[in-house]
Amino acid sequence: MNESFHTFKLDQYILHHVMDSHEWHLPFVPPIHLPPYLSVHGLMVILCAIILLVLFCGFYRKEERVPTGLTNLLEAFVQFIRDEIATPSLGEEEGERLTPLLCTFFFFILGLNLLGQIPLFAVATADMSVTAPLAMVTFYLMTADTIRKNGIGGFIKAFIPSGVPIFALVLIVPLEILGVFIKTFALMVRLFANMLAGHMVILSLLGLVVLFGIWGVLAVPLAVGISLLEILVVFLQAYIFVLLSAVFIGQMYHPEH
Amino acid sequence: MENTAMEHSTSGPGANLLTPETLMVILTWVTFFILLFILQKYAFKPLMANMRNREKDIREALENADKAKAQLAQIEEEKQKVLNEAKTQATQIIDQGRKTARDLAADIEAKSRQHAQQIMQSAHEEIIAEKQRLLKTLRQESAEVAISLAGKIIQENMDQEKNRRLVQEAIDQL
Numbered sequence: 438m439n440e441s442f443h444t445f446k447l448d449q450y451i452l453h454h455v456m457d458s459h460e461w462h463l464p465f466v467p468p469i470h471l472p473p474y475l476s477v478h479g480l481m482v483i484l485c486a487i488i489l490l491v492l493f494c495g496f497y498r499k500e501e502r503v504p505t506g507l508t509n510l511l512e513a514f515v516q517f518i519r520d521e522i523a524t525p526s527l528g529e530e531e532g533e534r535l536t537p538l539l540c541t542f543f544f545f546i547l548g549l550n551l552l553g554q555i556p557l558f559a560v561a562t563a564d565m566s567v568t569a570p571l572a573m574v575t576f577y578l579m580t581a582d583t584i585r586k587n588g589i590g591g592f593i594k595a596f597i598p599s600g601v602p603i604f605a606l607v608l609i610v611p612l613e614i615l616g617v618f619i620k621t622f623a624l625m626v627r628l629f630a631n632m633l634a635g636h637m638v639i640l641s642l643l644g645l646v647v648l649f650g651i652w653g654v655l656a657v658p659l660a661v662g663i664s665l666l667e668i669l670v671v672f673l674q675a676y677i678f679v680l681l682s683a684v685f686i687g688q689m690y691h692p693e694h
Numbered sequence: 695m696e697n698t699a700m701e702h703s704t705s706g707p708g709a710n711l712l713t714p715e716t717l718m719v720i721l722t723w724v725t726f727f728i729l730l731f732i733l734q735k736y737a738f739k740p741l742m743a744n745m746r747n748r749e750k751d752i753r754e755a756l757e758n759a760d761k762a763k764a765q766l767a768q769i770e771e772e773k774q775k776v777l778n779e780a781k782t783q784a785t786q787i788i789d790q791g792r793k794t795a796r797d798l799a800a801d802i803e804a805k806s807r808q809h810a811q812q813i814m815q816s817a818h819e820e821i822i823a824e825k826q827r828l829l830k831t832l833r834q835e836s837a838e839v840a841i842s843l844a845g846k847i848i849q850e851n852m853d854q855e856k857n858r859r860l861v862q863e864a865i866d867q868l
Binding site: 457474475476478479482483486489490493494497499511512515516519533536537538540541544545564565566567569570571573574 | 713714715717718719720721722723725726728729730732733734736737738739740741742744745
């Protein structure tokens with residue numbers, strides 16, 4: 438009895454569940470071994486992409502003059518992103534141009550987050566290898582795309598706030614340059630940490646059942662509560678990622694603000 | 695044996711969690727950009743165009759509705775005006791008709807009265823003239839009868855012609 442408590446390591450159990458692997462564990466069947474080039478998180482990423490393609494290319498009906506059902510739902514999201522996120526941060530013209538990108542960000546992250554909430558599926562956004570490339574896309578827009586748009590002069594101007602005395606610039610310019618990297622890093626870590634933390638809390642609570650036996654059942658309602666909270670967090674984090682991306686890109690596009 | 699496995703598994707997952715894996719990064723990028731390309735081309739661009747068109751349609755429809763409402767109000771106003779005009783015109787026409795009828799009646803009455811008077815007058819005059827004529831004839835005839843009677847009586851001593859003249863003078867002096 439005592440031995441079994443020692444052999445079960447809660448931290449190992451949690452890490453094993455949130456970490457990427459090449460084995461997909463399903464109940465009642467032996468674990469599915471994935472090829473070395475495809476991990477479980479990779480599978481989730483591809484699955485999410487397929488779901489989104491089916492959703493937008495299969496179920497979205499473009500020809501509807503008065504949208505109903507799913508078409509209406511998808512349009513409501515796109516309109517929200519265009520009117521509440523892209524246009525205020527980026528302006529009318531650039532907002533219109535980047536809305537498809539921001540929508541893809543939103544639906545992709547939301548899809549990955551939601552897939553992670555389904556039992557037996559893994560949450561790919563709780564993986565640096567997924568959030569980092571997404572944040573890098575924002576980084577690209579904040580740097581290379583800003584140079585393409587504003588020229589190298591306009592890009593440099595973004596690091597020099599107007600109305601600041603010269604001697605202060607010595608301090609501020611390096612901070613501003615560092616800021617671009619910090620923003621990208623924060624974008625990456627925020628999504629990763631939020632999704633990881635949610636799963637860790639749920640797994641910790643459920644792990645108590647294994648640790649304490651029948652008395653651990655008391656933790657199950659808590660886990661359910663946290664799961665419900667997770668659904669909120671899933672939408673919130675997708676929204677925050679898109680909103681902050683738009684705000685950061687807007688700051689570089691229009692440095693006068 | 696167990697220790698080494700533990701060692702391996704603790705360093706393995708811990709490191710995996712925080713260091714990005716190149717393959718996974720590339721996979722994410724590739725998936726994301728394919729998704730972006732396809733969705734932008736086949737979903738978001740048409741979707742946004744749809745939304746813009748719908749916004750335009752709704753704005754136009756609302757403007758048209760406002761315009762139609764204004765037009766309707768104008769038409770209603772015009773209708774009221776035309777109705778009022780028609781009503782006043784009708785009243786005018788009736789009044790005029792009534793007046794004309796009254797005038798005509800009065801005219802006819804006056805004319806007929808005048809005519810009747812004329813007829814009466816001429817009848818009166820005729821009666822008087824006839825009476826005069828009759829009186830004259832009566833006088834002549836009675837004179838003639840008197841003459842013939844007197845002639846018969848005094849045939850012998852009286853010239854017919856001279857007596858007639860005398861009688862005529864006497865009649866004229868009457």
